[in-house]
Amino acid sequence: MVHASCCWPLPPHSDGLVMIICSFGRDMAQYRMTQGLAFKKLEKMMREMQKKDEGIPIRCQKLFLTSIPSVFTGFDLVEWLMERFLIPDEEAVHLANMVCQLGYFFPVPITGSFTVKDDGGLYRFQAPFYWPSYNASPDNTDYAVYLVKLLLASANSTRKCVLEPHEHDIYCKLRQTLSHKWELIHITAENQLRMEKKRKKIDKVISDSQERAFWRIHRPPSGMSAMLERGPRKFFQELKKPTAESLQRTKAELLRRIERAKSYYAQHSACTKCLINHTVAYQDSDPFLSGEEPFNPWAVDDPSYWEYTAAIVSRPLARRMKKWTISLNELLRDPTGVIHFKQFLENEFSLENLQFRLQVEELRRCKQSQVRSKQMLIYDTFVKDDAPFQINIENRTKEEIKARLKPLLECPPDQDLSSQSSSSGGGSGANLPSFPASIQAVPLDERCVFDKAAEEISTLMSTDSYQRFLRSEAFLALQADPPVIEKPPEPTKVQSYFRIFNNFASRTKSSVGSITAAGGGGGGVSTLEP
Numbered sequence: 001m002v003h004a005s006c007c008w009p010l011p012p013h014s015d016g017l018v019m020i021i022c023s024f025g026r027d028m029a030q031y032r033m034t035q036g037l038a039f040k041k042l043e044k045m046m047r048e049m050q051k052k053d054e055g056i057p058i059r060c061q062k063l064f065l066t067s068i069p070s071v072f073t074g075f076d077l078v079e080w081l082m083e084r085f086l087i088p089d090e091e092a093v094h095l096a097n098m099v100c101q102l103g104y105f106f107p108v109p110i111t112g113s114f115t116v117k118d119d120g121g122l123y124r125f126q127a128p129f130y131w132p133s134y135n136a137s138p139d140n141t142d143y144a145v146y147l148v149k150l151l152l153a154s155a156n157s158t159r160k161c162v163l164e165p166h167e168h169d170i171y172c173k174l175r176q177t178l179s180h181k182w183e184l185i186h187i188t189a190e191n192q193l194r195m196e197k198k199r200k201k202i203d204k205v206i207s208d209s210q211e212r213a214f215w216r217i218h219r220p221p222s223g224m225s226a227m228l229e230r231g232p233r234k235f236f237q238e239l240k241k242p243t244a245e246s247l248q249r250t251k252a253e254l255l256r257r258i259e260r261a262k263s264y265y266a267q268h269s270a271c272t273k274c275l276i277n278h279t280v281a282y283q284d285s286d287p288f289l290s291g292e293e294p295f296n297p298w299a300v301d302d303p304s305y306w307e308y309t310a311a312i313v314s315r316p317l318a319r320r321m322k323k324w325t326i327s328l329n330e331l332l333r334d335p336t337g338v339i340h341f342k343q344f345l346e347n348e349f350s351l352e353n354l355q356f357r358l359q360v361e362e363l364r365r366c367k368q369s370q371v372r373s374k375q376m377l378i379y380d381t382f383v384k385d386d387a388p389f390q391i392n393i394e395n396r397t398k399e400e401i402k403a404r405l406k407p408l409l410e411c412p413p414d415q416d417l418s419s420q421s422s423s424s425g426g427g428s429g430a431n432l433p434s435f436p437a438s439i440q441a442v443p444l445d446e447r448c449v450f451d452k453a454a455e456e457i458s459t460l461m462s463t464d465s466y467q468r469f470l471r472s473e474a475f476l477a478l479q480a481d482p483p484v485i486e487k488p489p490e491p492t493k494v495q496s497y498f499r500i501f502n503n504f505a506s507r508t509k510s511s512v513g514s515i516t517a518a519g520g521g522g523g524g525v526s527t528l529e530p
Contacts, residue, residue: 039133046104049080050125056080061122069202071108071122078118093118102132106213113224114217124206130214138218141185144174146215148189156193166221281326284319308483311335318482325470328462332357340478344469352389353457353465356382360454364447371446376408378450392460393453404449 049055056076061068074096081092096116100106100123106114108122116123128134147167154162163171175182196204242250283289308317312335324331331337338358345351356378363374382391383401402409469475 036133039131042099042102042104043128043131043133045084045099046125046131048084058125068108068122070206071124074117074119074121074123077105077116077123089118101217103214103217104131106209106216108209110209110213110216112221114213124209124213126213127207127210130210135214135218140174141178141181143170143215143219144178144182144185145189145192146211147171147174148186149192152189152193164221167219170219282323285323290319312339315481315483316478318479321475321479321482328458328466331466340475341466341469344472344474345465348465348468350465352382352391353461355389356391356450356457357454357461360450363450368446372408375405375446375449379405379409383450383453391453391457393456397453397456401449401453 050058056072058070058072061071077096078089078092081087081095082089085092085095087095093116097114100114100116103114103126105123105125107116108124147163147170150162150167151171178185196207199207307313316334316336320334320336324334324337331341338354342351342354345354359374359378359382363371363378366374379401381387382389383393383398384390
């Protein structure tokens with residue numbers, strides 16, 4: 001029988017660890033020779049197990065409506081070991097567990113840990129190609145090919161991705177480290193899948209399970225021990241005194257790493273500069289960096305925060321107006337900024353660009369049943385040649401829009417869109433036209449038809465009307481007269497307690513009132529005063 005110390009390491013903190021390591025030899029050649037002898041004995045035992053007459057009976061196990069080919073039970077395995085080595089059942093189970101963790105056979109289906117029990121559980125022999133003596137330390141390239149093959153197999157079938165969480169993390173890391181030869185890995189995986197399609201279904205099921213068990217042994221998930229690791233032997237090699245040549249090599253390696261780091265930081269300097277500029281531009285809008293303005297209503301007895309931070313206000317705060325100057329998108333995200341920008345464009349008779357931009361944003365958020373009608377409304381109002389609010393876009397973009405809306409243009413609605421849009425001024429389009437069901441089901445790129453035109457209009461507004469708005473007298477006057485908020489006196493502890501209680505009581509009262517209005521009956525909650 002194989003001795004346990006010949007094939008896997010002992011715990012790293014055992015007392016006689018150094019003595020045991022020295023017993024295997026001081027160099028790795030003697031260790032590999034000892035390991036090879038252990039593997040040779042184990043493989044001889046595995047060949048005896050797989051003999052037809054004297055080995056473990058292998059059968060096809062039926063399970064409900066399916067059948068599992070080429071498996072054997074834990075009862076047969078433990079009984080064969082007891083008869084072959086004349087050992088009790090506890091030692092037979094222990095030996096079976098050690099051999100299973102080395103990857104000579106594996107449970108079916110493959111579970112988290114490779115353990116053997118003396119019951120009716122099913123197990124399958126590993127192919128000799130995957131035995132540890134033939135594949136002792138597979139490299140990351142083979143594992144990357146295996147992961148890519150799993151992803152390609154799941155993409156070609158209706159099932160979901162079969163990668164486990166730890167496999168997905170390793171896949172992302174390998175794609176970065178092996179990016180220089182990822183195309184070759186992908187081609188290799190495709191060729192292996194093409195070869196596997198020519199095999200029989202039963203053979204393919206068996207080979208897939210054997211390959212998955214092999215990688216579960218050599219690339220186990222976190223928390224699962226790998227029995228084929230060399231253990232502490234590779235960490236207890238003799239320390240040699242450094243020579244002049246080794247010091248020179250170390251110095252050259254460090255200099256090479258420094259140069260590589262310099263080139264890396266030079267490449268990422270532009271990204272770092274953009275990140276710093278973004279932080280500087282938005283630091284006044286970050287309450288963690290610049291403080292609350294107006295003051296936090298949960299810390300002081302002042303409700304002005306809710307008044308000045310509402311969606312639409314008459315006099316916006318200085319911080320809010322400074323955010324408008326960052327970009328056009330920041331201005332259009334604020335409803336108050338949209339109102340002031342719209343008033344400025346109305347005075348200059350150039351409102352069509354802003355209306356088109358707002359209509360495209362509304363198209364992205366409207367109901368699915370209104371997408372076709374809003375597409376025609378935007379086209380007839382802003383894009384076509386005789387549109388009442390025609391925008392200035394490239395002719396190529398206009399032709400692309402016409403081509404994508406061709407099914408709708410060939411079957412126009414009964415209502416007149418141009419009259420509606422001119423009467424509403426290009427508004428929200430509440431009275432939208434209706435199309436037949438056949439047109440509604442046309443597979444168009446629904447919500448992104450006008451995205452390219454919207455990008456052109458946004459670029460035009462950013463360089464023209466938006467810059468003129470920032471230099472306009474109305475905006476400068478608005479910036480010169482922001483609301484001034486005085487800090488209220490700090491409340492006492494008793495006032496803070498009663499304010500928090502009243503806020504909670506008022507919210508409870510409103511919720512109870514809504515329930516009462518819905519179901520009838522109920523009472524209110526009284527508040528306290530300090």
